[in-house]
Structure formats: structure tokens, C-alpha cells
């Protein structure tokens with residue numbers, strides 16, 4: 001609604017503004033410029049202010065008191081109390097005594113609790129005509145000279161109407177603010193005062209305090225002469241009107257004291273850390289704050305946060321030969337990292353994750369939840385703190401959620417998002433945009449979800465919110481942990497029991513982690529089920545090293561005579577150990593030590609030594625258990641004596657690239673007899689020569705061919721290795737640490 005009616009008649013008859021400070025006079029001049037009232041009347045006790053206001057064209061008419069004007073005001077007139085916070089009660093007393101209850105009244109004080117208290121004191125109840133308001137706009141300038149008709153443009157105005165406020169009065173006030181360009185929202189008085197204490201009042205007091213401290217230091221002229229940059233930015237608001245801020249400090253006493261206490265505790269701890277030289281503490285605080293600031297900055301710019309990758313193409317040039325010796329801890333498990341963010345965000349309370357994979361895939365998941373309003377601190381050296389919002393606490397993102405290269409993000413998220421009240425769109429990079437999504441869209445539709453894919457069944461996914469989901473018993477046609485997880489996560493939002501039965505065991509991190517968050521999941525031979533409508537409770541998660549990343553160095557050791565590699569703290573979930581079983585069967589020496597359970601997942605150190613490799617027929621039951629490790633296992637097969645045959649692995653054709661074809665082509669380039677079949681590959685071991693191979697923008701293909709360099713006769717160049725950062729951001733450094741020699745070259749694409 002607008003405060004001008006359709007035939008352009010102003011809806012406000014007389015707009016009366018009491019107090020011609022920055023806010024009052026800016027509102028007056030904006031209303032005049034836009035013809036929002038028939039007459040704009042300014043009230044001030046100072047004649048000079050009124051004269052100036054008339055001269056500057058801020059008001060149409062001047063008056064020295066409300067008493068003098070009150071008898072002229074009636075329905076359709078709007079009185080705005082624009083005086084400093086502590087003077088509001090005396091004006092409220094005048095309103096009560098002299099104004100008709102048909103006149104609309106609002107105020108602009110920065111504290112609302114004190115205004116409501118004054119209303120109760122004076123009226124004995126909350127008057128229906130009074131709509132408390134607060135424009136979040138201002139400047140360090142004050143007075144009628146600073147009147148600025150654009151001051152409220154795109155700024156927020158918070159109204160805190162009480163239950164008994166009359167909607168005619170509310171809509172008149174709301175329309176006035178919208179018409180001067182503000183974005184109007186409403187909230188409770190308590191919420192307003194607590195939020196403003198933290199976001200506006202506290203920064204002003206910090207700025208005043210800092211400037212005051214420096215001003216009282218010995219030769220402060222020198223200090224101020226050199227104080228530029230940070231000092232100037234930080235203290236700009238210390239030039240604000242002292243009366244106004246004195247009033248705010250006293251009027252919002254409780255909320256301000258509470259946040260000041262928290263900051264003082266933080267300051268004490270910071271002081272202690274500086275005194276003790278505690279670098280870790282300082283890094284933790286500064287990094288957390290920086291990440292939070294970036295996050296808020298992006299929220300303020302209203303951006304969905306991550307764009308597609310546009311940097312230069314990276315190639316690997318791998319010198320032939322090298323060692324495979326040493327102790328390595330590879331980055332955190334990708335599957336668990338994704339799930340920790342998803343479940344942590346949907347839990348109640350805080351979740352602390354350590355060992356989180358800071359790769360692009362898991363960061364895409366993290367970013368998506370930030371885009372949906374979840375506050376997530378970090379990652380900082382693998383530590384992430386998620387402030388869970390509960391199963392129903394996500395907010396609509398401003399833009400499409402960008403999932404980059406990550407199949408796990410898009411498929412698991414599609415299940416969660418099908419149960420939300422808002423619409424979402426999920427997009428990805430070129431590789432992800434070609435991957436099949438019907439496998440998740442189909443079961444979700446049968447649960448009642450409204451989800452659209454492209455004509456080919458690929459991303460983008462458009463998911464309509466507000467659907468009621470029904471539980472299903474899903475017989476999954478392919479062995480896919482992503483599909484299983486998607487359906488189970490949607491099942492959290494369905495009424496009743498959802499179950500998924502898989503044709504072969506797939507990774508069960510979702511089931512384990514749900515239990516870690518206190519959610520009951522029943523797991524049978526091949527079926528997992530849960531009942532919707534429960535709660536997840538925040539927890540701690542220690543993510544072990546990713547066996548899929550460790551696999552590259554396991555194969556490095558397996559193919560290099562004289563090797564001996566120890567991989568620390570690797571997740572050895574029974575649904576992921578196909579690579580160990582297959583390499584052992586081919587002749588590699590692998591021993592596990594220090595076996596333990598961490599947060600519901602088995603973990604061990606894995607020692608791998610060279611042993612003569614022989615070709616094998618890979619047992620079909622190992623396929624889902626080694627699904628991500630085949631690219632590098634094919635390198636082991638190329639270095640083995642005899643033939644290795646893989647069947648039943650058609651899923652490899654729909655990974656980040658067609659991994660059967662990508663590997664067969666690259667191996668042939670390197671002189672190996674490799675033949676792809678519909679659902680697998682046949683590789684005859686031989687001598688690897690050098691050559692130029694393509695990664696097809698697939699991280700695991702790139703890393704597999706990098707490992708091949710250990711046994712190649714000549715240099716191998718792998719083209720298009722940027723996506724290694726999706727799962728193994730420090731691959732080059734770790735590879736160098738065990739003795740590989742890889743040069744990274746950047747090219748314009």
C-alpha cells in the first residue's frame with residue numbers, strides 16, 4: 001500500500017513531525033518532495049530551527065508545540081515523534097492529554113522497550129493508535145541542516161506493533177516509510193532491542209571508547225596524525241550526537257549491559273592470549289571473525305555466494321620415477337564432511353567438526369547452507385562450528401544454490417530441500433550439469449515432492465517448497481549411497497516410516513551420522529529405515545582421513561619397488577574398504593594398526609609396501625566398496641603382471657567423467673592394452689611410457705595419472721587438473737612429501 005491514493009491524493013492529511021533532527025527533518029523533506037501529505041508541519045522548541053526548516057523547504061508549516069496544534073488533528077493525520085529517546089515520554093504525555101485517539105502516532109526512537117514502558121505509564125495500556133518504529137538510518141551529521149530526502153532509501157525500518165494496534169494506523173505508518181524508499185519489517189520489542197544493542201549500540205560505544213582512550217593519551221596529536229585507515233573506518237561513528245547516544249545507553253540498559261559483558265569477557269581473553277603469546281587462540285578468534293564478517297558482508301549484499309570457477313587451467317607435468325616413502329595424513333573424508341554440514345545445520349544447537357575436508361566439493365555444501373541462513377564458522381585447519389537451526393529453520397536462499405562439481409551435494413541436498421517450505425534451484429559446473437538426476441527426482445516425486453530437472457534429466461534442479469511428503473519403501477535400482485541418502489533425508493520430513501533397500505551394500509555414513517546426531521535409524525541386511533518428524537541434536541564429529549584420497553598413495557606404494565608408506569588415521573568403514581581388499585588380492589602388502597572407533601566410524605593407520613602385483617578378476621561384490629578408487633586401481637592393474645578384468649561397474653560411466661572411457665583412453669596413450677566394455681574394463685599389465693593425457697576435468701582421473709608417473713618411462717602431462725581441489729586440495733604437497741615430482745603449470749584455457 002502507498003500513502004498516496006490511486007488518483008494521487010495523499011493519504012496522509014497532515015504529517016506532523018515533532019523534533020527536526022536528522023531523522024525528523026529527512027522524513028519531512030522526503031515526504032514533501034514526494035507529496036506524501038497535504039501539509040508537512042514541523043514542531044520544534046527552537047524558533048531558529050523552525051525558521052531554517054522553512055527556509056530550506058523541509059516543512060510547509062512551523063509550530064512551536066503539539067498542544068497548540070492538537071485540536072486541528074484528526075483521523076488521517078500522522079504524528080511522528082522524532083525527539084531523542086529520553087524525551088519521548090514527555091511527548092507521549094502531551095499526546096495523551098491533547099490528541100484525539102483517531103490520530104495515528106509513531107516514533108523513531110532507537111530503543112523500543114522504553115517507549116512501550118512510557119506508553120503503559122501514561123495511557124495505562126498500549127493505545128491502538130500508536131505504532132512504535134525505528135528507521136535504521138542515520139549519519140554522524142545532525143540537525144535540520146543535514147536533512148536528506150534519500151536518507152531512508154533501501155534502509156530498513158523496523159516497526160514493533162503490539163497485538164492491539166489498529167491496522168489502519170499500522171498501514172498508514174508502514175506506507176509512509178515504504179514511500180520514502182525504506183524496507184519495512186516488523187518484530188517484537190524485545191527482539192528489536194536485543195538485536196540493536198548488538199549491531200548498533202555496542203559499535204557506537206566501542207568507537208566512543210576507543211577515541212576517548214586515545215584522546216587522553218599523552219601527546220594525542222601525534223597519535224591522531226598517524227591514525228588513518230582502520231582507525232578512521234572504525235571510529236567514524238564516534239562523531240555522532242552525544243545526547244542521542246547517552247539516551248540510548250540509558251534506555252536500553254539491560255540489553256546493552258548483556259552484550260557489553262560478553263565483549264569484555266572476549267577482550268579479557270584476547271588480552272590474556274596476547275600476554276601469553278597464544279598464537280592458536282589469536283588465529284582462532286581472528287579467523288572466525290573474518291569468516292563471519294565475509295559471511296555477513298555477502299548476506300548484506302544479498303548475494304548467493306559462490307560463482308563458477310573461472311581461473312586458469314592447470315596441467316600436471318610428472319617427471320618419471322620417484323619414491324613412495326613416508327608418513328602422510330591425507331585430508332578429511334569427503335562423504336562425511338558433506339554430511340557433517342548438512343546434519344549439523346539441521347540439528348538443534350551447535351556442532352563442532354574437526355578434520356573437515358576444505359575441498360571445493362564440501363565447501364559447496366557449506367556455502368549452500370550459509371546461503372540458507374545457517375551461521376557456520378570456519379573452516380580453520382579442519383575445524384568448523386555449525387550453529388544448527390533445526391529441521392525447519394533453513395531460510396530461502398537469495399539465488400540458485402551453486403553445487404560446483406559435487407554430485408554428493410546436489411543429490412543429498414535435493415532430498416532435504418524437497419521437504420522445505422521454500423523453493424530452491426540447484427545448479428553446477430559443466431560436469432555436474434551432465435550427470436543423471438532422475439535417480440533422485442524419481443523417488444522424491446513418489447514421495448510427493450515437486451522437482452524438475454532439465455529435459456535430459458540433468459541439473460538444474462528446481463524444487464518447489466511447501467509440499468507434504470509421504471514416506472516410501474524404496475527398492476533402489478542401482479547401488480548408490482547418494483540416492484539412498486537423498487531418500488532418507490527426505491524421509492526426515494515425511495510423516496511415517498521411510499525405507500530404502502539397496503541391491504548391494506553402499507557407504508553408510510548417512511545412517512551412522514544420523515545416529516550420532518541422536519536420530520534412530522534401523523538398519524537391516526540391505527534396508528535402512530527411519531521415521532520422519534524427529535529432531536537432530538548438535539554433536540561433535542571427528543572426520544577421519546579419506547580412504548579415497550589415501551588410495552592414491554596406497555597404489556603409489558603398491559607399484560613402486562622399495563616403497564613403504566604409512567597413512568594415518570584413515571576411515572576404514574567396511575563399506576569403503578574395497579581398495580584394500582582388491583590391492584591385497586593383487587599382491588600388495590597392507591597392514592592396519594592402531595585400529596579404533598572415532599564417532600561411530602572405524603579408523604586405522606594403513607601401512608602399504610611394494611609387492612609384485614598380479615592381474616585379477618575384480619570380485620563384483622567389491623565394486624560398490626571401491627567405487628571411487630577404480631581410476632587409481634586401473635593404474636595398479638597397468639603395472640601388474642597379467643590381465644585385470646572389471647565387470648558390473650557401469651556406474652563408473654556417470655561419475656565426474658565417464659571413468660571407464662577416460663581411463664581406457666589415457667592408458668592406451670601411455671602404451672597399455674586397455675579395452676573398455678559396457679560395464680567395465682580389461683587391462684593387460686605392461687610398460688607405461690610417457691604421454692599427454694586428459695583428465696576430463698575429473699579429479700580422480702587427474703590424480704590417478706599423476707601416480708602413474710612413478711612407473712612411467714617418460715614424462716606424463718595430465719591436462720585440466722583444476723578439479724583436484726574438489727577432493728584433495730593439497731595433493732601436490734602430499735605427493736611431493738612421499739617422493740613424487742609433479743610440476744603444476746597454469747594455462748589460459
Ligand code: S3P
Nearest residue numbers: 335408479480481482483627628
Ligand atoms: C558418495 C557416494 C558415491 C561416491 C561419491 C560419494 C557419497 O556415489 O561415488 O563420490 O558421499 O554418498 P554413488 O552413491 O552415486 O555411487
